[in-house]
Amino acid sequence: MNKTLKNITSKRLFLPIFCLALVLLINLVTRPDFFSIEIRDGVLYGFLIDIINRASELVILAVGMTLVVSASAGTDISVGAIMAVSAAVCCNVLTGGERAATAYANPLILGFLAAVLVGTLIGCFNGVLVAKLNIQPMVATLIMFTAGRGIAQLITDGQITYVRVDSYKTLGSSFPGFPVPAPFIVSIIVVALTALLLKKTALGMYIQSVGINKKASSLTGIKAVMIIFLTYAYCGFCSGLSGLIASSRIYSADANNIGLNMELDAILAVAIGGNSLGGGRFSIAGSVIGAYTIQALTTTLYAMHVSSDQIPVYKAVVVVIIVTLQSPGFARWRKSLAQKKAGRVEGKEAA
Amino acid sequence: MKKKRTLNQTGFLLLITIALFFVMYILGCVIFKDQGFAKMQNFLNLFISNAGLIVISIGMTVVMITGGIDISVGSFVAMGCMMLAWMMEKAGMGAVPAVLIVLITGVVFGLVQGFLVAYMDIQPFIVTLAGMFFARGMTAIISKDMISISNEMFMAWAKMKIYLPIGGHMNKKGVMIYPYIYPTVVIALILLVIAFIMLKYTKFGRSIYAVGGNEQSALMMGLNVRRIKLKAYMLDGFLCGVGSILFCLNTLGGFVEQAKGFEMDAIASAVIGGTLLTGGVGNVIGTLFGVLIKATIEAFITFQGTLSSWWTRITIAALLCFFIVLQSILAMLKKKK
Numbered sequence: 001m002n003k004t005l006k007n008i009t010s011k012r013l014f015l016p017i018f019c020l021a022l023v024l025l026i027n028l029v030t031r032p033d034f035f036s037i038e039i040r041d042g043v044l045y046g047f048l049i050d051i052i053n054r055a056s057e058l059v060i061l062a063v064g065m066t067l068v069v070s071a072s073a074g075t076d077i078s079v080g081a082i083m084a085v086s087a088a089v090c091c092n093v094l095t096g097g098e099r100a101a102t103a104y105a106n107p108l109i110l111g112f113l114a115a116v117l118v119g120t121l122i123g124c125f126n127g128v129l130v131a132k133l134n135i136q137p138m139v140a141t142l143i144m145f146t147a148g149r150g151i152a153q154l155i156t157d158g159q160i161t162y163v164r165v166d167s168y169k170t171l172g173s174s175f176p177g178f179p180v181p182a183p184f185i186v187s188i189i190v191v192a193l194t195a196l197l198l199k200k201t202a203l204g205m206y207i208q209s210v211g212i213n214k215k216a217s218s219l220t221g222i223k224a225v226m227i228i229f230l231t232y233a234y235c236g237f238c239s240g241l242s243g244l245i246a247s248s249r250i251y252s253a254d255a256n257n258i259g260l261n262m263e264l265d266a267i268l269a270v271a272i273g274g275n276s277l278g279g280g281r282f283s284i285a286g287s288v289i290g291a292y293t294i295q296a297l298t299t300t301l302y303a304m305h306v307s308s309d310q311i312p313v314y315k316a317v318v319v320v321i322i323v324t325l326q327s328p329g330f331a332r333w334r335k336s337l338a339q340k341k342a343g344r345v346e347g348k349e350a351a
Numbered sequence: 352m353k354k355k356r357t358l359n360q361t362g363f364l365l366l367i368t369i370a371l372f373f374v375m376y377i378l379g380c381v382i383f384k385d386q387g388f389a390k391m392q393n394f395l396n397l398f399i400s401n402a403g404l405i406v407i408s409i410g411m412t413v414v415m416i417t418g419g420i421d422i423s424v425g426s427f428v429a430m431g432c433m434m435l436a437w438m439m440e441k442a443g444m445g446a447v448p449a450v451l452i453v454l455i456t457g458v459v460f461g462l463v464q465g466f467l468v469a470y471m472d473i474q475p476f477i478v479t480l481a482g483m484f485f486a487r488g489m490t491a492i493i494s495k496d497m498i499s500i501s502n503e504m505f506m507a508w509a510k511m512k513i514y515l516p517i518g519g520h521m522n523k524k525g526v527m528i529y530p531y532i533y534p535t536v537v538i539a540l541i542l543l544v545i546a547f548i549m550l551k552y553t554k555f556g557r558s559i560y561a562v563g564g565n566e567q568s569a570l571m572m573g574l575n576v577r578r579i580k581l582k583a584y585m586l587d588g589f590l591c592g593v594g595s596i597l598f599c600l601n602t603l604g605g606f607v608e609q610a611k612g613f614e615m616d617a618i619a620s621a622v623i624g625g626t627l628l629t630g631g632v633g634n635v636i637g638t639l640f641g642v643l644i645k646a647t648i649e650a651f652i653t654f655q656g657t658l659s660s661w662w663t664r665i666t667i668a669a670l671l672c673f674f675i676v677l678q679s680i681l682a683m684l685k686k687k688k
Binding site: 075129133134135136138139140142143144145146147149150151153154158264267268271277278307309310311312313314315316317319320323324327328329330 | 420467470471472473474476477478480481482483484485487488489491492495607615618619622627628629659661662663664665667668669671672675676678679680682683
């Protein structure tokens with residue numbers, strides 16, 4: 001019995017899942033209606049649906065961020081800003097440069113492609129700085145973090161650009177005749193494709209080995225520079241995509257608010273998912289669970305009627321607890337405690 | 352034998368930063384000659400409006416030299432201002448105890464963050480991220496509405512002009528007007544000098560560099576790495592406390608959205624000033640010029656009048672890019688040697 005328990009608790013994903021379950025459990029006690037799901041107008045409704053719907057952007061970002069963290073032992077803090085830029089580009093293409101439009105000036109697909117392309121390009125820029133020029137990731141992405149919203153405002157003239165066409169709202173709400181929220185479907189596709197790509201090819205292993213030891217990986221013939229570059233480009237792609245979803249939700253491009261503080265949540269999702277921010281081994285599943293945990297926490301707090309600007313306090317407390325539980329310092333302390341206990345027992349036996 | 356003095360990498364970067372500031376300032380003096388850009392008062396305004404940022408950037412530099420980072424500073428400033436405003440206006444406390452409480456809060460905040468970073472081995476980014484959330488949320492819990500400060504003593508501090516005996520000019524009535532500064536600038540500059548001396552000549556300062564340069568070596572040298580890190584974060588917390596008071600003396604109020612993005616301004620100033628995020632390299636004088644460069648760009652945009660505010664961000668980012676790439680090229684050249 002004790003052994004199986006130990007086996008379960010020593011699994012890598014145990015803590016992240018445990019945390020998510022704990023958050024959901026609190027809801028079960030405080031709000032029994034939390035888990036009820038109903039269908040309204042052919043679309044699913046309920047707190048749980050809200051969580052998986054609202055977490056979609058975060059999940060997509062967390063996937064990209066996980067790879068970046070793993071390969072380069074650093075974080076990409078520009079993802080939120082990239083979201084704003086890609087949303088601005090998309091809306092600007094669709095409205096044809098106007099600040100509001102009720103019909104597309106360009107085909108929808110063109111707007112989407114442009115947005116994702118811009119996201120990827122900014123990712124490439126970050127990638128060149130980090131991989132080729134050997135700049136610390138946080139400093140390199142600080143450039144785009146600072147410039148991103150400025151560029152987005154430049155594109156939209158500092159105003160909110162509206163696209164008032166129904167089909168533009170699809171990506172942020174739901175596909176017609178399909179009850180599951182569209183953002184959730186997109187995020188699942190991204191996660192599945194990424195996982196498949198990493199598992200079926202050697203890319204996943206390359207990324208880990210570069211993250212653990214860049215020099216050694218280069219010596220064994222892995223193009224470390226290329227791998228790091230690719231992770232940043234991919235992270236940019238993910239940010240562009242989630243920028244699209246965020247923009248579609250509010251059918252507009254708000255340069256100041258789209259993706260605000262998302263970079264922090266994305267990094268947090270990676271950390272809560274049990275991934276070391278020091279690079280190396282990673283688990284996409286962990287990060288995805290981390291993202292859902294953060295969203296579950298936020299939704300829970302909303303359900304408890306905590307106002308939106310006070311939520312960060314509770315978030316901070318929970319984050320500190322979760323991260324402390326996973327920290328090396330805590331493990332050391334627990335070990336020394338266990339040793340002391342063992343020593344005492346031995347001492348008693350000897351006596 | 353004559354000793355050959357060569358400029359090392361840090362010195363070179365510092366020189367470029369300082370040169371860039373002066374080039375930009377002189378450029379401003381030439382372009383906006385008619386609007387009075389060259390006035391002594393305008394130069395002092397750079398310090399007056401950024402006194403808080405200077406102090407906070409000093410703290411950031413210290414933490415960055417240890418190889419860490421503190422992204423909670425912006426939120427802490429908001430919380431500090433809100434605490435001051437609430438204590439003086441709603442709780443009816445005097446200005447002196449309110450200021451002292453904010454300073455103590457800063458140190459305690461730094462202590463907790465430092466403990467988690469140094470003794471629990473959690474990444475500084477994550478710890479201070481939580482700190483950032485906490486402080487911002489706390490600000491909203493203290494009060495959701497803006498509180499303006501009207502405490503007499505505090506207002507007297509804020510309005511106290513210190514006139515400089517030099518650089519005055521005649522106004523139209525023929526009265527000599529001397530340029531002035533506020534006490535905030537004096538405090539900021541005194542702290543800067545103290546921090547400079549501390550980092551350069553004291554045991555604690557040198558051990559901060561040692562820890563940031565190579566933690567393993569520092570440990571082998573017999574330094575108590577954990578305690579030094581803890582102390583660095585406490586110092587940073589204290590400076591954040593001072594910085595938020597200086598900031599509050601400028602804005603005279605507290606509201607939830609205050610000082611948003613301040614942490615990135617501080618980090619950018621330190622990086623432009625030649626501090627490396629990997630630790631071990633940095634200088635508070637460079638940081639001061641980093642802040643001044645940002646202030647000059649803002650002054651440019653104000654004087655120009657037609658440029659939109661977002662150009663500040665884009666210009667600073669372009670400058671950041673320039674400095675960062677320059678740093679990396681220098682590092683590569685050094686390696687090749």
